[in-house]
Amino acid sequence: MTVEVRGLAKRFGRTTVLDNVDLRVGPGVTGLLGPNGAGKTTLLRCLATTLAPDAGEISAFGLDPARHEQRTALRRRLGYLPQDPGFYPHFTVFELLDYVAILKELTDRSRRHREIRRVLAEVELADRARTKVRKLSGGMKQRLALAQTLIADPDLLVLDEPTVGLDPEQRMRFRALASRLGESRTVLLSTHQTEDVAALCERVIVLTAGRVVFDGTPEELAGVAAGRVWISDTPPAASTLFWRTADGRYRTLGECPPSGETVAPAIEDGYLLLLGATSANAGEGAA
Known part of the structure; x- marks a missing residue:
């Protein structure tokens, strides 16, 4: 391990x-x-x-x-991507990664710059190397954060x-x-x-x-909800978690609604049942 x-x-x-x-x-x-x-x-x-x-x-x-x-x-x-990565907004993308690479002890300039180009390509930011960090979109900043995580492999x-x-x-x-x-x-x-x-x-x-x-495994997590996921034509009792699907039927997580038919559970179903979402959301539904 x-x-x-x-x-x-x-x-x-x-x-x-x-x-x-x-x-x-x-x-x-x-x-x-x-x-x-x-x-x-x-x-x-x-x-x-x-x-x-x-x-x-x-x-x-x-x-x-x-x-x-x-x-x-x-x-x-170790490569660590925190939930709220800090950036120097006036650095360019390349300059920021160069700074991080130095902190990661990549002291040889040629090797360091090759590594920066590699991680930029990995996260598809190669065309933004000379862009100021402050000008990046939120998604680009997240990819930049991932790039700095990958430095030094x-x-x-x-x-x-x-x-x-x-x-x-x-x-x-x-x-x-x-x-x-x-x-x-x-x-x-x-x-x-x-x-x-x-x-x-x-x-x-x-x-x-x-x-x-x-x-x-994800399959085992989904299996927590085996036999507890239903599709029906009418809304279930108020004591279950349910929502109206795109085809107009109701998907219920919990006890069987009137005229319900069981369907295969997803990971989300097992996760919600594991956390007690059905009882916590008693009486709630989405129509």
Whole structure:
């Protein structure tokens, strides 16, 4: 395994954000799902060595980030995309990546510039190399953030909401890139997009209230809702979660509505049931 976490805990004031988290992450693409406030960003920050836990242990490539010299060695093999990456708006795209590459110890100028051109091509920003960062669109800035994460070809990628701000075509291209990266390294990404998990993750971890409540394949997560997803011609009882589909029928998650027929569940269905969305949304529906 690339990363092992044992008994990880983190508090902010009186709020417990991570509560005795155990997990192991190996090569491939692993998705981290969870509602807002579940502790996803805090967990990723701990794994990226930007935040120290209050208790527990982290090991990555056999290195202990709690020890200074091993933390430095780990950072050389790590690429981290934070949820809110900071930029210097007056830098050009190339200048910003050049600065990041120097921080990543690429001291040879020719090699460094080749690496910058490589990552720009990976995220399809080569034609924006001389553009000021402040003039980029939101989606372009997100791709720039991903580019700086890829500099120096890290073995472990920790990505916090990497598809935020990307349009459908850009998200498709990100999935292709992430799946390609996952063939030879470990990629851990958090997202609210269950379709991203279905499209590219071999494994999914669900975090809620600072605890891991599911760890398995996307198919196994969808299976949580097996026999609990229905299509009917009339609205179900108010105690279930449902919505009106494009063909005018009603899709229900929960108990069988009158004249309902069961359909195959999706990842989103299992995720919502796992988090207790049916009971939490009792009486709510979309017509």
